[in-house]
Amino acid sequence: MDPITRIHSRTLVLPATDIDTDQIIPARFLTTTARAGLGRHAFEDWRYDADGTPTAHVLNQLDPGDHRILVGGHNFGCGSSREHAPWALLDYGFRAVISTGIADIFTANSLKNGLLPVVVDEPAHRWLLDNPGAEIDIDLEACVVRLPGDREVAFHIEPFARYCLLQGIDQLGFLLAKNDEIAAFERQAGPDVSAATNPN
Amino acid sequence: MVNQAKSMFDKIWARHIVSPETADTPAVLYIDLHLTHEVTTPQAFSVLRDRGLGVRRPDLTLGTVDHSSPTTTAGLRGIATADTPQARQILEFERNCRDFGIECLGLDSEHRGIVHVVGPEQGATQPGKTIVCGDSHTSTHGAFGALAFGIGTTEVGHVLATQCLLQRKPRSMAVNVGGVLPAGVSAKDLVLALIGKIGVGGGSGHVIEYRGSAVRALSMEERMTVCNMSIEAGARAGMIAPDETTFEYLRGRPRVPGGAQWEAAVARWRELASDEGAAFDKEVELDASALAPMVTYGTNPGMVIPVDGRIPATGDDPALQKALEYMGLEPGAAIAGSPIDIVFIGSCTNSRIEDLRAAAAILRERKVAAGVRLLVVPGSQAIKRAAEAEGIDAVVRAAGGEWRESGCSMCIAMNGDSVGSGKYSVSTSNRNFEGRQGAGARTLLAGPATAAAAAVTGRVTDPRELMV
Ligand code: SF4
Numbered sequence: 001m002d003p004i005t006r007i008h009s010r011t012l013v014l015p016a017t018d019i020d021t022d023q024i025i026p027a028r029f030l031t032t033t034a035r036a037g038l039g040r041h042a043f044e045d046w047r048y049d050a051d052g053t054p055t056a057h058v059l060n061q062l063d064p065g066d067h068r069i070l071v072g073g074h075n076f077g078c079g080s081s082r083e084h085a086p087w088a089l090l091d092y093g094f095r096a097v098i099s100t101g102i103a104d105i106f107t108a109n110s111l112k113n114g115l116l117p118v119v120v121d122e123p124a125h126r127w128l129l130d131n132p133g134a135e136i137d138i139d140l141e142a143c144v145v146r147l148p149g150d151r152e153v154a155f156h157i158e159p160f161a162r163y164c165l166l167q168g169i170d171q172l173g174f175l176l177a178k179n180d181e182i183a184a185f186e187r188q189a190g191p192d193v194s195a196a197t198n199p200n
Numbered sequence: 201m202v203n204q205a206k207s208m209f210d211k212i213w214a215r216h217i218v219s220p221e222t223a224d225t226p227a228v229l230y231i232d233l234h235l236t237h238e239v240t241t242p243q244a245f246s247v248l249r250d251r252g253l254g255v256r257r258p259d260l261t262l263g264t265v266d267h268s269s270p271t272t273t274a275g276l277r278g279i280a281t282a283d284t285p286q287a288r289q290i291l292e293f294e295r296n297c298r299d300f301g302i303e304c305l306g307l308d309s310e311h312r313g314i315v316h317v318v319g320p321e322q323g324a325t326q327p328g329k330t331i332v333c334g335d336s337h338t339s340t341h342g343a344f345g346a347l348a349f350g351i352g353t354t355e356v357g358h359v360l361a362t363q364c365l366l367q368r369k370p371r372s373m374a375v376n377v378g379g380v381l382p383a384g385v386s387a388k389d390l391v392l393a394l395i396g397k398i399g400v401g402g403g404s405g406h407v408i409e410y411r412g413s414a415v416r417a418l419s420m421e422e423r424m425t426v427c428n429m430s431i432e433a434g435a436r437a438g439m440i441a442p443d444e445t446t447f448e449y450l451r452g453r454p455r456v457p458g459g460a461q462w463e464a465a466v467a468r469w470r471e472l473a474s475d476e477g478a479a480f481d482k483e484v485e486l487d488a489s490a491l492a493p494m495v496t497y498g499t500n501p502g503m504v505i506p507v508d509g510r511i512p513a514t515g516d517d518p519a520l521q522k523a524l525e526y527m528g529l530e531p532g533a534a535i536a537g538s539p540i541d542i543v544f545i546g547s548c549t550n551s552r553i554e555d556l557r558a559a560a561a562i563l564r565e566r567k568v569a570a571g572v573r574l575l576v577v578p579g580s581q582a583i584k585r586a587a588e589a590e591g592i593d594a595v596v597r598a599a600g601g602e603w604r605e606s607g608c609s610m611c612i613a614m615n616g617d618s619v620g621s622g623k624y625s626v627s628t629s630n631r632n633f634e635g636r637q638g639a640g641a642r643t644l645l646a647g648p649a650t651a652a653a654a655a656v657t658g659r660v661t662d663p664r665e666l667m668v
Contacts, residue, residue: 027636
């Protein structure tokens with residue numbers, strides 16, 4: 001993964017609250033066994049009519065390459081655990097999602113793929129919703145969003161995930177390096193813990 | 201004095217810490233049971249192959265196929281030669297399980313079914329365990345006093361390779377449900393009412409423990425229905441302390457300890473319940489006695505009202521306006537009497553034998569209304585056989601409904617079973633998101649009796665009217 005320190009782009013605003021992962025990537029596209037190419041179907045049912053005609057949705061009016069920061073309504077990414085949702089958003093062109101609340105599993109999945117989940121306070125969110133297309137800066141090193149007019153809004157990202165993103169490393173390596181500790185844990189674990197699931 | 205009392209969640213969490221959480225790093229949490237299925241694993245197996253890694257504990261891993269599997273006999277027969285993405289996904293999963301030494305309850309297994317139905321049925325789900333699956337409804341397994349939660353595909357790879365996850369400890373929430381559920385009101389109604397009360401983000405960042413007299417009175421199947429929907433309140437997990445009901449359900453199941461080990465296991469499991477006075481970060485109260493059958497009218501499970509209630513006025517709430525526009529329903533109108541097109545009885549929320557019995561009790565000696573389609577999809581092949589032994593399949597068929605093989609089916613509409621654009625479905629599943637049951641589908645979530653009542657009247661109906 002490439003290191004991420006800063007994202008500078010215009011925003012694309014989807015103000016609806018509770019945008020769930022079925023909207024981000026409808027389930028019928030989950031039959032893939034790869035992770036590439038899902039951007040084509042991101043928000044498919046918002047972007048296309050039943051007969052495949054593009055709708056007038058804002059997503060169809062803006063160039064994804066110029067709008068890499070998605071501002072969504074509260075509780076973004078709720079619903080299923082499908083990692084296909086951040087895969088689709090990244091493939092579509094987004095690099096960050098900003099909201100007042102982002103669902104737990106979606107957050108975890110995004111952090112593992114280099115899509116920044118940024119939770120900001122209500123006033124900043126209101127400003128972003130009211131100013132679609134604003135050119136803003138997300139600074140992962142300082143954990144601040146910079147809005148026009150030198151306004152800075154702090155955000156929090158789980159420190160280990162942030163470290164991995166800044167360094168461009170994945171978390172699996174960290175876990176694999178724990179092999180001896182895991183083996184020791186398995187040896188001393190009491191009954192019930194790590195008990196085989198296969199028929200006795 | 202510091203409060204030494206521990207919650208069940210605290211106890212299970214502490215017991216699975218390989219290395220503790222610090223300011224810089226999350227805890228390394230050990231996973232006792234990893235359930236897997238065809239949709240959220242292929243990319244994880246690819247990572248293992250790319251990096252030359254094996255599965256650390258295939259003996260703690262169990263696979264089955266559900267999301268993409270056909271529910272018709274013709275579909276099943278044709279799968280080996282069907283050149284569809286669904287067929288390829290299933291066959292690739294079965295191959296991955298073989299290659300990595302994972303036991304797979306595949307398409308030809310008589311034990312297969314929806315992953316969250318199969319785990320408990322097989323006795324793999326047990327109290328005190330940490331259980332994960334690449335699926336958000338993994339919260340179902342918390343009904344046994346396990347800590348069970350959904351993960352993404354990258355994390356599926358982590359667990360396959362290391363049997364561990366990096367996790368920060370979530371906060372805790374107690375949901376105290378007092379009183380007694382009135383006749384004709386189900387566990388589904390209880391959990392829908394809770395989500396209506398706290399909202400679809402109300403449980404975010406929390407592990408819920410359901411407590412109180414109404415919870416203790418629930419059967420295991422009902423407890424699973426409640427814990428299943430925890431994620432629809434945004435919660436990380438839901439759990440219920442194990443008790444005699446839990447032990448009776450598990451006794452004699454294939455994967456539970458046998459003989460003298462059984463008594464020892466039960467003794468340990470009894471210790472799991474939260475200590476008297478354990479602290480929770482948040483507490484919510486609900487009175488079961490005041491509940492009625494519930495039905496959703498909008499596009500998330502929190503948009504829910506009693507079946508004899510009215511759809512709220514939208515005011516200047518854009519989310520509600522958008523939802524009602526999608527649903528084609530009028531603000532302020534009664535929900536009862538709304539015409540419907542399809543009834544789906546199934547999914548990991550309500551596809552177990554008690555659910556099918558509740559539906560059959562309404563369907564018996566009645567007919568599905570003209571123009572309405574009824575689909576009944578058991579949660580597993582074992583449930584299907586049990587239901588057939590009781591004649592439930594005959595009741596469904598006599599009423600004019602379709603009786604299918606097990607799978608997720610119309611809950612997620614990945615396998616071809618879908619509602620159709622603009623059509624209304626009353627569904628016992630867990631999500632009424634736009635397009636969840638197929639593009640343009642309009643879903644009303646409800647319990648099995650309410651769904652069956654809608655099938656016979658062709659309208660949203662209070663099931664209690666048909667129960668006399
Ligand atoms: S039945 Fe529905 S909610 Fe349950 S696992 Fe299958 S698709 Fe997911």
